[in-house]
Amino acid sequence: MKLADSVDPARDGSGNHATPRSEKPALWLWSQYIFDSVAWIVAILLALVLRYELLINQINMTGVVVFCAVALAAQLAVGLSFALYRGRYSFGSFHEAKLLVIVTVIVSVILLLVSVVFFSIIEIPRSIGIIAFPFACMFMASTRYLKRMFVESKAKPGEDAQRTLIYGAGFLGGSLVGRMIQDRESPYFPVGLIDDDPAKKHLRLATVPVLGRLEDLPSIIARTRASVLVIAFADVEAAQVRKVSDLVAGMNIKVLVLPPLRDMLATGGSGAGFSDFREVAVEDLIGRRPVDIHADEVAGYITGKKVLVTGAGGSIGSELCRQLAQFSPAELIMLDRDETGLQTTQLSMTGRGLLTGRDTVLADIRDADTLLGIFEERRPEVVFHAAALKHVSLLEQYPEEAWKTNVLGTHNVLVAAKAAGVKHFVNISTDKAANPTSVLGHSKRVAEKLTAWQASQTANSYVSVRFGNVIGSRGSMLPLFTEQIRVGGPITVTDPEVTRFFMTIPEACQLVIQAGAIGRPGEVLILDMGEAVKILDVAQRMIAMSGKDIEVVFTGLRPGEKMHEELVGFGEDGARPLHPKISHTSVSTLDPVNLNLVDWKRKGGIEGV
Structure with missing residues (x-):
């Protein structure tokens, strides 16, 4: 299911079924057929009024009843054959909208044929099916849209959700916004998007606006009172993470990133879930990106x-x-x-x-x-x-x-x-x-x-x-820095110029x-x-991530140590x-x-x- 364009009204905001699965057709799908039936009746009556130029007394009401009955029967038969009322497509999605147009076109053709073959009996003009088509389609789409708005309004996160900014208004950012807004159990409530593309300056995704570019981040955080920033790029570059980290330093905001796209796809999900979020790790900041050397190809x-x-x-x-x-x-x-x-x-x-x-x-x-x-x-x-x-x-x-x-x-x-x-x-x-x-x-x-x-x-x-x-091995520098920060410092660095791979x-x-x-x-x-990484830079970035005021103490190179490996x-x-x-x-x-x-x-x- 595409998170940005669909929602299932038979589920509550947490993704659980609000009603037993067996009750879903009766409560949602068949009720939708009733709305579609009303849409056809209104569309046919409106088409007749327009066709006869408001001369209602010329309309054969008996023929209208028969014509409407044919429309309702055709809508049911065609809708069932295309699984419109069988729950195959996510409710209110683009896929369902496309199917709805196809079903409505077929029903209109059936009505046209009925009016041609049985005109002498029902006395309904042959153009009525064609005139009624756009109205029926519009009315059926409207009921779905209104129902979807009602469901989404009930599924918004609660008051405890953290105010969240999303950096990246692309597909992944849109998916995250959709998920956050539609899930009442979401720990995040989106208050704005950030994107460097000038073409997205006035864009809104699910009512959430793009508020500015990355350099505007400090002022946006102050204006929205956001406490979380999600970087919505899969495989984000370390330089970009460092830039974000520098901009939010000292602003008491938690920065979250997503795992590589291949890891999200490997889990079988259709988009990023909240469990995929993780805080910025040191390897994100120091610029070390794993080199895929295709070990599986040579492990024979x-x-x-x-x-x-x-x-x-x-x-x-x-x-x-x-x-x-x-x-x-x-x-x-x-x-x-x-x-x-x-x-x-x-x-x-x-x-x-x-x-x-x-x-x-x-x-x-x-x-x-x-x-x-x-x-x-x-x-x-x-x-x-x-x-x-x-x-x-x-x-x-x-x-x-x-x-x-x-x-x-x-x-x-x-x-x-x-x-x-x-x-x-x-x-x-x-x-x-x-x-x-x-x-x-x-x-x-x-x-x-x-x-x-x-x-x-x-x-x-x-x-x-x-x-x-x-990174992460026992006794290595990074776990040592982590522990020193945990106990309140100081962080010990041998020399301000020392570098390591x-x-x-x-x-x-x-x-x-x-x-x-x-x-x-x-x-x-x-x-x-x-490139070799300066150890002092790593220490300073880890301190900034912690939000603590930690002192850095230089101890000098120890016996046997090199300045640069x-x-x-x-x-x-x-x-x-x-x-x-x-x-x-x-x-x-x-x-x-x-x-x-x-x-x-x-x-x-x-x-x-």
């Missing part, structure tokens, strides 16, 4: 194969498991040393967190013997290595822990994978491995080199993937899956992450031979026999071990 190496994921209880590992499950692997093995993380992942995938099946494995990648035994028993064919330690500052204090997990742990997984005959191996790295300056960066750089060395020994698809900061968790996992298919042995794959290191080419959004580069190999903890600790984690 997963379907029907045994797949193992290390670090399956983490942010990246858990989402990776959820995406991999969609490609129907023969077996999905989720490995982690965090039992709670494993349970959370299993619960999100199966709805149960019993931890009794063979899909969850509790093990530590530092334990080489246990890991080797698991691989030899389960014989995975595809491995995604997501287990790692990742906090820069903490690993600067405890570099030996980075050595044990990120270096030796990765080596243990690689050795076990080779022993089990794994054909596809994807090591998850980080942008900090490009020209590394921190213990984390150096440890992940060594993991890339170990992966490249193992690829040279097996000639199989052993590759690495570099990420920037992942961002990507979403689903996007990161798509890259991992794609890498396993298109990566050549030993390569490192890097997603095009757009890099994706491609010195001497790396970053060519894109297969996908316009994915760069390929290579790293030198490192034979595990050259790994040396003493040198690692002596050099502070420098990769030349």
Whole structure:
């Protein structure tokens, strides 16, 4: 049902049936037939008066009664055959109006034929059916319009509904206005529209006027006393969201956006519902839009194969498991040393967190013997290595822990994978491995080199993937800012000029899956992450969204941190031979026999071990 042009009077404003469904034809459809019958009678009488130029005494009243009876019978028969009185079309919609014209034309033709064939009996002029047609059509449409206005007037939101402005007077904006006005349970009451198109300056949608352009937003908010602004654009650009956010800063108005159109269509709805609205998220403001890399087109190496994921209880590992499950692997093995993380992942995938099946494995990648035994028993064919330690500052204090997990742990997984005959191996790295300056960066750089060395020994698809900061992952900057704002601040930023790259968790996992298919042995794959984002800008926008007065404190760069992260290191080419959004580069190999903890600790984690 099109929200902007139809309403069902058998439903109340909340969308529930006001009367049982079985009573709907009797209460609405058949009553409408009575109105249509009256419309035909009035139209025929009016046509006769006009035809005889007000000389009523010349009209054959007996013939008029018969002629009206024929009109009513024809309207019923034709209306039923076209489902006009069977509830097929939404009441008062454009579809019903089109059908009404068709039915009226057919009935008029029948009346014309009757007046021609039986003129000597009923003495009704042949033109009466034609003259009556526009009047009957107009009267029937009028009754529907009046009934629709009555229903809509009863379905308006209550006094508790929030006064709402809608930015965008297109199809989606019109649909939202129609839904808000027609639903008495709506939490929003539209008080105005905003649109930058000059042609819509005087437009009204369901009596709601366009009040101005986006730059007029502050004055419009003050004039209408609106407390909610809905951005009625699917897939709205981040720059537009930032502009809106800046304009309403400090005005105590909640900004809502809609999910991408493909998500709304995937739910099977005919338009945006109130449950689709969500508040502006940080990813809307920082300009990170997911890159669709069509992982489903290259995931044939997963379907029907045994797949193992290390670090399956983490942010990246858990989402990776959820995406991999969609490609129907023969077996999905989720490995982690965090039992709670494993349970959370299993619960999100199966709805149960019993931890009794063979899909969850509790093990530590530092334990080489246990890991080797698991691989030899389960014989995975595809491995995604997501287990790692990742906090820069903490690993600067405890570099030996980075050595044990990120270096030796990765080596243990690689050795076990080779022993089990794994054909596809994807090591998850980080942008900090490009020209590394921190213990984390150096440890992940060594993991890339170990992966490249193992690829040279097996000639199989052993590759690495570099990420920037992942929005929403555990321990990342954005959740930290959210918590600092929640407790009243201050927000801590290392330096006013520091920048970082961002990507979403689903996007990161798509890259991992794609890498396993298109990566050549030993390569490192890097997603095009757009422009780096200034951290101070993110902090300031999050503060503005919260409506709180939060202080920003600059702490200075911590040991090992860069002012600006890099994706491609010195001497790396970053060519894109297969996908316009994915760069390929290579790293030198490192034979595990050259790994040396003493040198690692002596050099502070420098990769030349």
